[in-house]
Amino acid sequence: MTRRYWEDVKEGQALPEVRVEKLTRTDFVKYAGASGDFNPIHHDQTFAEASGNPTVFAMGMLNASVLSRVVTGFAGRPNVRTYKVRFATRAWPGDDVICSGTVTRKFEQDGEKRVEGELRAVNQKGDTLITGSFVAALPSRG
Amino acid sequence: MPVDYKSYIGKSGAPVTMHVERGKIREFAQAIKEDDPLYFDEEYARAEAGGIMPPVTFLQTIQHWDHDGSGRPHLPFDLKRVLHGEQEYEFLAPIHAGDVLTAVSRIVDVYDKPGKRGGSMTFAVAETEYRNQRGDLVARARHITIETGQVVKD
Numbered sequence: 193m194t195r196r197y198w199e200d201v202k203e204g205q206a207l208p209e210v211r212v213e214k215l216t217r218t219d220f221v222k223y224a225g226a227s228g229d230f231n232p233i234h235h236d237q238t239f240a241e242a243s244g245n246p247t248v249f250a251m252g253m254l255n256a257s258v259l260s261r262v263v264t265g266f267a268g269r270p271n272v273r274t275y276k277v278r279f280a281t282r283a284w285p286g287d288d289v290i291c292s293g294t295v296t297r298k299f300e301q302d303g304e305k306r307v308e309g310e311l312r313a314v315n316q317k318g319d320t321l322i323t324g325s326f327v328a329a330l331p332s333r334g
Numbered sequence: 335m336p337v338d339y340k341s342y343i344g345k346s347g348a349p350v351t352m353h354v355e356r357g358k359i360r361e362f363a364q365a366i367k368e369d370d371p372l373y374f375d376e377e378y379a380r381a382e383a384g385g386i387m388p389p390v391t392f393l394q395t396i397q398h399w400d401h402d403g404s405g406r407p408h409l410p411f412d413l414k415r416v417l418h419g420e421q422e423y424e425f426l427a428p429i430h431a432g433d434v435l436t437a438v439s440r441i442v443d444v445y446d447k448p449g450k451r452g453g454s455m456t457f458a459v460a461e462t463e464y465r466n467q468r469g470d471l472v473a474r475a476r477h478i479t480i481e482t483g484q485v486v487k488d
Contacts, residue, residue, distance in 0.1 A: 212367055219365075222364070222365040223365045223366070225361070225365070226358075226361045226362040226364070226365035226366075226395070227362065227365070227394045227395055227397065228394070228395055228396075228397030228398040229394070229397060231413060231416075232413075233413065233414070242414070243413075243414040243415075244414070251418075252417075252418040252421075253391055253394055253418065253421065254365075254366070256391055256421060257365075257366040257389065257390070257391040258366055258367065260366075260389065260390040260391055261366065261368055263390065264368075264370065264389070264390060265370075268372075268382075268383075269370070269372055269383065269387050269389070269390065270382070270383040270384075270387060270428060272390055272425055273424070273425055274422070274423065274424045274425070275390050275391075275422070275423045276420070276421070276422040276423075277420065277421050277422070278419070278420045279417065279418055279419060279420070279421075
């Protein structure tokens, strides 16, 4: 876990990128088993086609989980206070999920030094998969 | 939207008991391609965070504990036309492997909006509160599900 101090963070600062390349159907099945999301539209080709889709597509929460790693990689999991996502478009087998974030505000709340930031996940074509935001507490030099 | 959809506002689900298990955390972390030892290595996690913690989105695994769906009140949406619109988590106290959480979900709003790519859309907003074995409120989740007017096209 990275130790990052509130005093060293600047508004406008970019967060380290997280990238998953070439999603596979196996990734969807692993996430189905891990999360309990067995909506067949994400793993059953026959059901996906009957629903008017060319094939299965990633659960939004799989992409959102990858995007959350931008926050935990930056602030550490214990420091995450809020995490919010809005789903824009879907990710298909073969797509990349490229996740980035920016610190937008530093503030103090509930006796903690906190940062707020914006998040975005895009595919390899630059289409937005998810927009999001977070609040995290950071340790202070005191 | 069908007239009876609005009548779901205020409906609560049965409380769901969810054990936060180390093996399930490991499986979840692997599924999201996360290799932080906080999720795998007990000794490291104890020193860094008081124990192994679940990933940010792990509370979604409540689906495994709600066998008959009675814990998550939901509208009778057509699965072929359902989209996950938004998801939000608020963490109020630490959660660790070994904790036993009790989750209560409630539908807090249902409304219609014209859709850009699928006719009229119905939005259902659900909130879940998670308490640990000591009764502390540890997290809140907010979940927006959308039923589109026709099959979804990007």
